[in-house]
Amino acid sequence: MMKTIRSPLLAIFAGSAMLLLAPAANAFDEEAAKALFKKNNCSKCHAPEKEKKGPSLKKIVKKNADEADKVAKLMKHLSSSPKVKLEDGTEEEHKMVETKDKAELQNLVEWILAQ
């Protein structure tokens, strides 16, 4: 008797728990991304919506919309110091993200691409 009542309940519980957890498993860690962004002074030049010395994150997302592998492209950008032109016309080497953890860098890029 107990068994027949409990197992459908458990099945419902497990089912809804999976629904709740499934999106989280694929998503980035927003807090970790923001912390890394801040720690590396990226916010000196980038903001989600506003233009600073560098383009807004929204603009970056738009600019890369047609790239085949955005994540890989931007991870490379953030680990190879390419020359970039600032809003004021001067050029400098782009800041590299200081991390030894590729997953951390990828998490940051995924957060940027979600802005």
Ligand code: HEC
């Ligand atoms: C001194 C200012 C400055 C700092 C600091 C800076 N950026 Fe940038 N960043 C720029 C400029 C300028 C560009 C525009 C490059 C272009 O479109 O030519 C850019 C471009 C980018 C792009 C887009 C690259 C592409 O190919 O579209 C990303 C992503 C990015 N920055 C992320 C970051 C992150 C993350 C940090 C912190 C580690 C950071 N930036 C720090 C100025 C800066």
